[in-house]
Amino acid sequence: MARPGITYEQVAAAADALKAQGENITIDRARAYLGTGSKSTIHRYLRQWEVSRPTVAAAPVEMPPAIHAAIVEEIRRAVADTRAAFEQKLADARDTADELAQANEDLENANDELAEQLRQEKSDNQQLIGQADELHREIERVKADSAAQVVEIREQAAAQVQEARADAQREREAAELARQALARAELRLEAVPALERQLAEIRAQLEGERTGRASAEQSAAVATAQRDQLQSALARIEQREMDLQRELAESRAQVDAERQHRATAEQAAAVATAEKAAAERQTEEFRSRWSSAEQRENQQRSQLTAERDVARDELAQMKANQAQPEATPASTKKISTKKPEAPEKDND
Template sequence: MARQGITFEQVAAVADALAGEGQQPTIRAVRERLGATGSPNTIHKHLSTWREARPVAAAAAPELPQALTAAIAAEIERAASQARGEIEGRLVQAQAEAAELAAAGEALEAERDELAEQVAVLTTERDTLAGKAAQQAADLAEAQQRIEREQQAAEAARVEVATARLKIEAQAERQAEQATEIERLRAALTEAQQGRTTAEQQAAVLGAKLEAAADRINRAEARAEQIEKQAEKTAQQHAEARAASAQETRQAQAERDDARKVAAEAREQAARLAGQLEALQRSQDTQGAAKNAATSQK
């Protein structure tokens, strides 16, 4: 909205007051009395209008001789006419310049008011844009925070995916190791089965040997008992003839000692065979446990 300028009434009232106080109503004096407001061009225009509207007081003429008065009047009229012409020319020129300056000043004032209005509009727009910019900055900060949260969530998801991938790779590696271990256990089981078959064969052979040894022991013990009985019977029957049958008795004792020696050797061999059979049985039990573990893992 354009600013209201200084009116003619305000300038005329101040000029009348200054003239009443015996001061010259100049543009500066009027403007200072108005409170340093108003355009100098506008004040000049209103002062010119005020001066043109003021009555001019006539000066009282002195009493002089008529001839002198006539001569002075003629000279004054001539000088005044000449000066009036020059003054009127200058006045016309000054008025034209003043009117041109006043018009230019009014145009400048109008342009200034228009610019002031534009400044006010631009200030309002600037304040509006500043508010929008502040809101946009707040929205941008919120969007930045949201982007950072999304980036953190994406990073956490990438870490989880990498961790899951490592777990899968470790599980695959463990599965491969388990498959290798299962193959090894299968091979060991096959070997153990083959060894068990061999051990069973060896056990059968050792069992046969053990039975043979036991049979030998039984036969040797039976023979020793028979020899002892026979020796006792011979001793009883030939007590009176011991001297004659001493050789036969010693031979019988020797045979009995041999039989006991054979029986002792047979017992020792049977003990060794029993130990080997027990060790073979433990080996078969261990292989059976390994087979069961491999089957459960499979």
């Protein structure tokens, strides 16, 4: 979630308060005074506040026009050269500060987005792992149920096949006995009447045996059909088990891919953190260079002030020397000298 922003009025009020307390105005002091805010935003508003501050004009001093013009021209030339060089350095430093501030904001936003994405991916991975565990438990339950059903089906099929085989064996034995009786009857054709009666009885018995055999064969066919159905059911169960194993493999592959993606996201977050640390180091270096530039500016201002004081002393001495030998008053002119505008300083 984005942090709440601050306004220019808040930063300007903080800068005025710090200046009233006699403290040097910096980004860290302004941020400590406000208690919140991005350093780049505070830096931008401090620059606006520095530009909007009014300048103070110096009191007018009377001196000869020629001397005043020469001194002013020399001072202006020196100030212009110093100001041009300093403003160039100041512009470069401000451009660098703006780039670093923007880079810092981009890194902070990217880090927040990566952190949110990492939290979301961790949540998704936990859900996928839970789904994979539930699927694995379902597969185990299906395997257990399938194994029990397969054992039961195989036992039933084996019992039915064994019973059908026993019925068929009994039918074959009865047929063999019938053929043997028929052979013996044919050998005793002499006793036709008696043998015909025996033959009729044997044929009736054979017919009954054939009927029983047909029933046994029909039972064997039913058992075979049931065995085929059981084998089909077993094949479907095995196919279902293979499908579940394939789904489990796909889920594991997806979990592995999510873990790899999470590792990549964590690595990107580490890189972003390192880049942010590098940007902060560059910001500290810029602050150090800025402080050195401020010190050099103060030294140059002190030197210009001293040179101006020396020039004023020399002008006063010249006026005194001119007033002693001459009876006529020296031609003087009241000239308003404005204090050279100090280079724009950004208290960072």
